[in-house]
Amino acid sequence: MIDLSSPEPGNAESARCYVIHEQNILIASNPDGWQLPRFPGFVLRQHPAYHFLGLMHDEPCYVCALPDHELDDGSLQPMPLRHLIGGGLDETEFSMISRAMQFLSWQRNHRFCSRCGHPTEPHHRDLAMTCSSCGYFQYPRITPCIITLVTDGEHALLGRSTRFPEGMYSCLAGFMEAGESAEQALAREVREEVGVAVKNLNYLASQSWPFPHSLMLGFHAEYAGGDIVIDDDEIVAADWFHYDDLPMTPPPGSIARNLIDHWIARFK
Numbered sequence: 001m002i003d004l005s006s007p008e009p010g011n012a013e014s015a016r017c018y019v020i021h022e023q024n025i026l027i028a029s030n031p032d033g034w035q036l037p038r039f040p041g042f043v044l045r046q047h048p049a050y051h052f053l054g055l056m057h058d059e060p061c062y063v064c065a066l067p068d069h070e071l072d073d074g075s076l077q078p079m080p081l082r083h084l085i086g087g088g089l090d091e092t093e094f095s096m097i098s099r100a101m102q103f104l105s106w107q108r109n110h111r112f113c114s115r116c117g118h119p120t121e122p123h124h125r126d127l128a129m130t131c132s133s134c135g136y137f138q139y140p141r142i143t144p145c146i147i148t149l150v151t152d153g154e155h156a157l158l159g160r161s162t163r164f165p166e167g168m169y170s171c172l173a174g175f176m177e178a179g180e181s182a183e184q185a186l187a188r189e190v191r192e193e194v195g196v197a198v199k200n201l202n203y204l205a206s207q208s209w210p211f212p213h214s215l216m217l218g219f220h221a222e223y224a225g226g227d228i229v230i231d232d233d234e235i236v237a238a239d240w241f242h243y244d245d246l247p248m249t250p251p252p253g254s255i256a257r258n259l260i261d262h263w264i265a266r267f268k
Helices: 041-046 091-109 182-194 255-267
Strands: 014-021 024-030 033-035 038-040 051-056 059-065 077-080 120-122 129-131 143-152 155-160 172-175 197-209 214-225 237-242
Touching (some): 014 091, 059 091, 091 197, 143 182, 143 255, 155 182, 172 182, 182 197, 197 255, 214 255
Parallel strands (some): 014 059
Antiparallel strands (some): 024 077, 051 059
16 A cells, blocks of 8 residues: 655654666565665665655655665666566556656756746655745646557457567557547547547546656547558557457556456456
8 A cells, every 4th residue: 555645754664765777676686586675764764865755555665866876785786667567566566666766757857947947946845846936836747648448349459669579569548638638538549540430438547657757547448430540650550359369468567458458358
C-alpha cells in the first residue's frame, strides 16, 4: 500500500532509496534476485539530495539522482526500468518507482520559472517548485494518454512501433489533446494510426507510466468499420490477430498486457 499524504516520519530507522540515472534504477543483486537499497532513515532525512516521496507498506521512500548519491559504495548496478516490468516488480513497487522517476524529471526540467525565467526553489512542504520573484508555483507535469485494445470478436487489432523490440505488437495509444475527452482522444488516435472506427468504449484501468510522465487510461473498444491504413509514422505495421495466435506482446505488469489478458480471459 502506498501513502502519499502522510508527512515524512522523523523516527524511521531505515528507508528505501530509489537511485535514478536517466531511465535506469540502481539495484543490489542478491541470491534471490535483486532488491532496492535501504539506508539509515536519519541519513536520508537530513541530506538535501534525498527527497521524500511517501510511504510504501509504512516504510519511507526517498529518491536521489545518481550524481548526488553520496552513499554509493559501488555495489549497486543500473537496470533499465523497462527490464524490471514483468520481472518480479509488483504494481505497488512500480507505482512508487514511477513516482520517483517522474519527480526527478520534473525537478530537472523546472529549475527556472516558466512565467518570468527566475530560478526556482523546492517548496518547503508541497511537491512544487516555487519562484521567489513572481510567486508562481510549478507542480509535477502529468500527461494523460489513452491506450486501447480494439477487438472484433475473437480477433484484436495490434500495432507495431519502431520503438518496440523486434517482433513485438501492442495496443494502440496516444496523447490527449487540449479540450478532448478520453473517449474523443481514443477515437481520433485509432483513426489516425490505423484508419478504422471504433464503438462501445469501455474503461478498464489506469497506470502511471514514467516514460517520461504519462498517465495511461486503458480502454477496450469494438471495431466499427474501415480498412487498416497505417500512418507509417508512429505505426509501421498493424494487423488483426486471433486470441490464441498472438505475436509477442508487452510484458506482464504493463497496462497494454493487462488489456490483452482481460480480453483473452473472455474465451477461457
